Amino acid sequence: MTSLACTFADSATMLRRNLKHQLRYPSLTVMLAAFPIVFLLLFVYVFGGQLGAGLAGHGAGGRGAYLTYVVPGILIITVASGALGTAISVATDMTGGIIDRFRTMAISRAAVLTGHVIGSLLQTLAVLVLVAGVSLAIGFRSHASALEWLAAAGVLALFAFALIWLSAALGLAAKSVETASNTPMFLTLLPFLSSGFVPTASMPAGLRQFSEYEPFTPVTQTVRGFLTGGPVGMHAIAAIAWSAGIALASYLWAVRLYNRRRAAEPN
């Protein structure tokens, strides 16, 4: 096999391994899915009536209007929550004995990390479909065309890819699995400080500026634009730029950490 074919084959093997882990021990996936669904129900049924009343320029107000408003935010928090799992699975792998076995085998160097990242991405996409299904089941309606749904999915997938690489790097940086499950927690906080749950205009100065410029806001606004109408243009460019930037920086950081852990290794 050529080295490219080897890289591909080894990554596919590692991906199969990670998918088997997810299927065999679904508790992590269930937790990653439960988190956004609980928030969806909480925000729509508990806070939704009141929050919906305050939505200016977002339809007639009320719970239904808030549901329409919050679903893109919930989809973003699904992506953030999905990324948490990557840090845990990467750290679990790095602290186990099997990683040393892989290192003494003539397998493609990138395969271990690629397997984790693609595995987490597929997991996140599956959970996104589930969360979107629950949203539709409780009354979320979209006028989006198939192409717009696809565009929204693409933006979410790209952002997920970026956060998963970031989480993989955090998992590599962690000294223990416990640390790895805590350090990426901030990812689930940032959606609340974005336009995901309430319009940024309602926030006090300072927080508003932060929220307008943090990456979760343009991603949320882009998805919202595709699904429920609203401007997309500049938001989409910002969303893609943020995603590409985070993905690239995190990838480089992760690979550096991976190599340093094996600093050890003559290469």
Place this chain on the structure above:
Amino acid sequence: MTISLTAPAISARAVRKSYGEHIVLDGVDLTVAKGTIFSLLGPNGAGKTTMVRILSTLIPADSGDIRVGGHDVVTDPDAVRALIGVTGQFSAVDNYLTGEENLRLMADLRHLGRQAGRRRIAELLERFDLTGAARKPLSTYSGGMRRRLDLAMTLVGHPSVIFLDEPTTGLDPRSRRTMWQIIRELVTDGVTIFLTTQYLDEADHLADYVAVLDHGRIVAEGTPAELKRRIPGGHIQLQFAELDALRAAVSMIPNATPDDDQLVMQVPGDGSIASLRRVLDELDDARITVEHLSIHTPDLDDVFFAVTGHSAIEPATRQEEEALQP
């Protein structure tokens, strides 16, 4: 792959490695002939695991020339990796998969192909007595079964050089015997085995050649028989019924060391019939009754004591192990 038939399977020259101030390997030389079992013997912290990690491309040495299968571990690690199999001290199995899936994973990473992979997996499950548990999760496996699976995973790709780092540590005596049997069978297939152990009887049973590592240096090496010949540890032990008999015997036999509490006397000697008869005849002439007699030939324990000045079971520094944990 071009490997000269006469080249050793493993050769290491002047290998040095230290972690900060702590010197783990202090100029180790060793050569392992093809198709033999080489045992690196030493107490905890002697540097055995570090040596295996260096030879198996996991960590670089600070200096030294190291070749496995003729390939330099520094300049051509992938060629080395294609030849070797490593079963470490800590189990390197995937706990979330079944035994069969673990082997499948190895077969895929070795690019064996579907048919060949399936055949190899069935063969190894059979050979390691794991067929019944093949589809069970690893949480149901005993310690011995995990070690066997670990070794089976190492063998999937038909490695020609196998590193076994303390393969029986923590196993019960029966599982240990099973592992020994498996290890012996491997060599009949022509593979070379580099085995580390802190058990002297293990090296004695398995190894063609033994090197004793202590504080990062090879302090003795040779075949188990050669090592034992170098050590004057042999003696006969005579047991008496009463103290008077012991006292009388000690006064007659030169170099005898008595133990008044146990009522025994040790007489150094090579264990030959002639020397044995001489001692017994003398005691018989003096009408001293010997209750019991046993002959001790030197074992590797004596070797270890003689060459290191301390017992093999002495808990040595754990610094090495700690230094290895990142």
